[in-house]
Structures are given as structure tokens and as C-alpha cells.
Amino acid sequence: MHRLIAHVSGKVQAVGYRSLVVIMARTLDIRGFVQNLPNGKVFIIAEGPREDLASFVKSIRIDNSRIRVEDIFIDCKDALGEFNGFYKIDSKHAIETLAAKPSQRQKEGLMPPRGKYLAASSGLEKIAFETEKVKCKLEKIVNGREKLKVEIKSRSDEIEIDREDASENRSKTGL
Numbered sequence: 001m002h003r004l005i006a007h008v009s010g011k012v013q014a015v016g017y018r019s020l021v022v023i024m025a026r027t028l029d030i031r032g033f034v035q036n037l038p039n040g041k042v043f044i045i046a047e048g049p050r051e052d053l054a055s056f057v058k059s060i061r062i063d064n065s066r067i068r069v070e071d072i073f074i075d076c077k078d079a080l081g082e083f084n085g086f087y088k089i090d091s092k093h094a095i096e097t098l099a100a101k102p103s104q105r106q107k108e109g110l111m112p113p114r115g116k117y118l119a120a121s122s123g124l125e126k127i128a129f130e131t132e133k134v135k136c137k138l139e140k141i142v143n144g145r146e147k148l149k150v151e152i153k154s155r156s157d158e159i160e161i162d163r164e165d166a167s168e169n170r171s172k173t174g175l
Contacts, residue, residue, distance in 0.1 A: 001079035003032075004053045004149055006044040008060065010070035017067050018088045025057045028052045031083035047079040048088070 008017075013036050021034045021044065030048040037043050053076075061069050063110055 001049055001081065002050050002053055003077045003079045004044070004046045004057070005077065006057070006060075006074045007037075007045070007073045008042040008044065008069055008071070009040070009064075011068040011074075012042045015066045017062065017069075020062065020067070021060050022086055022088050024056060025086035028056050028059075030056055031086055033083070033087045033089050035089040043152060045083075047081070047083060 017036045018036065021042070023042060025032065025034075026050065027045060030046045030052055032044065032046040035043045044060070046053060050055070057072065057074065061072065
């Protein structure tokens with residue numbers, strides 16, 4: 001069993017994205033939760049077999065008229081086995097419950113397991129931000145390189161035309 005930690009960016013809040021993630025996770029018998037972050041991203045912790053998690057990641061890359069996933073930043077670890085289903089967490093704050101035994105609704109997968117879950121901010125968010133900055137810089141470099149290629153090609157064509165003109169002038173003048 002493996003644990004996937006994901007930060008999903010794009011048009012993913014207030015569009016039904018988390019509900020679809022829950023459906024897909026439960027279809028694959030993946031355990032964990034999905035939660036909105038204050039920065040407009042969605043945070044997911046999912047546990048299950050590697051193949052199921054790979055299918056899950058592919059299925060949550062949604063792009064339709066309402067939802068548009070732009071990036072998914074992923075970290076993988078060993079599963080902790082702390083979930084008994086897959087849940088949508090509505091609170092942006094820590095969830096704490098006091099009872100020791102799971103209720104019938106929890107056993108049926110209708111409520112998150114009891115325990116303490118911190119709001120979903122982590123070092124991954126910082127890494128994602130830094131990665132995004134690097135990605136933007138790389139895009140600028142690539143775009144600059146493409147412009148430079150066009151400029152070089154244009155100058156090369158001009159030089160070739162100048163050479164042909166010079167050659168013609170030498171022919172006419174007999175030099």
C-alpha cells in the first residue's frame with residue numbers, strides 16, 4: 001500500500017471537483033480525503049495499491065466546461081492505514097473528534113475516521129510554488145530561444161540574399 005499526497009491547482013473549487021474525486025476514489029477502493037485550501041487549490045491524501053493510485057491520478061485530471069485541472073503536484077510515501085474510506089472534508093481547520101470507537105456511520109464510510117487531521121498545508125505547497133516559478137522561468141527561456149531561432153533564421157536569409165547580390169554584382173562587373 002502506498003500513500004499519495006497531492007496539491008491540485010486550476011479551476012477546482014466551487015465546481016464540484018471534490019465530489020468527483022470522492023466518487024473516483026471510492027470506485028477504486030482508495031482511502032483518504034480531499035479538502036479545499038485557502039489558496040484556491042485542492043489537497044488530497046489517498047492510500048491504496050500503486051496501480052489504483054496511478055489510475056486515480058489519471059482520473060482526477062479533469063478538463064471540462066466547469067472543471068479545469070492545470071497541475072497536480074504529487075508526493076508518494078508508505079501508507080499509514082489510518083483511513084477507513086474516502087471523504088470530502090469541508091472544514092479548512094483541523095478536525096478533532098473525541099470518541100474512541102468509530103460510529104456506525106464511520107464504519108459504513110459515511111464519515112471520516114476519528115482522530116486529528118491538520119489543515120492541509122505543508123512543505124509541498126512551498127515546493128509547488130517554487131516549481132511553478134521555475135516552470136515560468138523555463139517557459140520564458142524556451143520562448144526567448146524560439147524568438148532567437150526565428151531572428152537567426154531571418155538574419156541568415158538576409159545574409160544569403162546579400163551574398164547572392166554580391167555574387168551577381170561581381171559577375172556583372174567582371175571581378
